[in-house]
Amino acid sequence: MTHSISGQRRAENGPYSGLRGGPVVVVGAGPYGLSVAAHLRAAGVPVRVFGEVMGSWRHAMATGMFLKSTPAATDLSAPVPGGRLADFCRETGEPELTELTPIPCETFVRYGMWFTQRYVGTVESARITAMEQDGAGFCVRLEGDEEIETAAVVVATGLATLAHLPDILLSLAPGGPGLKAALSHTSQHTDLSRYAGRRVAVVGGGQSALESAALLHEAGADVEVLVRASQVRWGERPQLRRPWTRRLAQPASPLGTGWILAAVCRAPGTVRPLPAAARMQLFRRALGPSGGWWLRERVEGVVPVRTARRVEQARLAGDEVQLRLGGRGNGLAELVVDHVLAATGYRLDVDALPFLTPPVRQAVARVPGVQAPRLSGAFESSVPGLYFTGSLAAPTFGPMLRFVAGTEFAARRITERLVRQDLRR
DSSP states (O other): OHHHHHHHHHHHHOSOOOOTTSOEEEEOOSHHHHHHHHHHHHTTOOEEEESOTTHHHHHSSOTTOEESSOGGGOOOOOSSSSOSHHHHHHHHTOOOOOTTSOEEHHHHHHHHHHHIIIIIOOOBOOOEEEEEEETTEEEEEETTSOEEEESOEEEOOTTTTOBOOOGGGGGGOTTOSSTTSSEEEGGGOSOGGGGTTSEEEEEOOSHHHHHHHHHHHHTTOEEEEEOSSSSOOBOOOOOSSOOHHHHHHSOEETTEESHHHHHHHHOGGGTTTSOHHHHHHHHHHSSOSOBOGGGHHHHTTTSOEEOSOEEEEEEEETTEEEEEEESSOOSOSEEEESEEEEOOOBOOBGGGOTTBOHHHHHHSOBOTTSBSBOOOTTSBOSSTTEEEOGGGGHHHHOGGGGSGGGHHHHHHHHHHHHHHTTOOO
8 A cells, every 4th residue: 555655665765754845746747737747847947747738638638629719818938039830830830820711630730849849858558557645745656666756636537537427328238338338428439430320419508519529420420419408609700800899898818708707717716715606606607618619610500410309328238228208398308329529528527537546535625516626816725735727726726727828827937936935946
């Protein structure tokens, strides 16, 4: 067990000293992990980064997908000028991206790898198997039993372990959801062409559901989309030049237009002091499920979309799936398919992070109403030295932290805090 190994190490190396000079461990090598690591290294803070560079974007996004965000909202945060997506495109000869250019996921992955080489350096692929509190810091164990003593850990794991599947669908996959089961989550797919010629029900009404449905249809699958809402929402085509009256009434932000979005993007630090109920309302309602404007022509009138419909019962019947549907929408009361693809989002839950030992998870205070960590203004949890960023920080700092646009705010806040703690060599 980890406790016994830690005790053995202390016995071999003498009294535990508190790890004030140890490296910061960053868990995750996506946009947030890379941005935090870049700022820490530029500030002279020793850091070790663990994960696969842009791993979630490589393995949880189907081939052919595009980012929903615009280029202006898709920059990783570099500590010096020159690290924006536009800089990458210019330097590498990639086609220029405008507000009217959907960004291919493959381009974003290449950008992340370029950013890593330029600002981050070494990213270690060793898997973290456990992290426990150890004296004034932490003991981080890697596969192969290597251990790292550190004063601070930054969790930037993204959404990989947080995929949510409604209970009503779980009976379709007794051995667990996956590519070979009758049920899977969109985060499990890189190639949807495997369903060519098969009947697939896509459950969900957001970008992931709608784009997956388009890709399935284009690959030759027989697709139906089931949406609980009464209608599908689509983003508006960006206007490169807007009249000043429109700009005043609906100011622009990385997440869209409107005063609320503009406020939470320009000053995300002001969200945290709000009452918990107000923060949760903002988190849940500021940006509801919708599809990108550029996707609409590939779905509307092309793929059957059943709105105001929900799955009331799901069961296996041999090699088929039988879905009983309810809701106010017209149409079939039952749908028979070969596979159900759940585009049902993610659940922000600290308990879903397998590398955190139970005592650490239990010590992390949560935001009322969700299982996300309650954070300080510097992204530090109630466990001293344990930081969370990315989507897990969104219930504290607002919706911008659900998107790449929040990387600069998070990276600067965390770096400033750790520099003040004098963790530099």
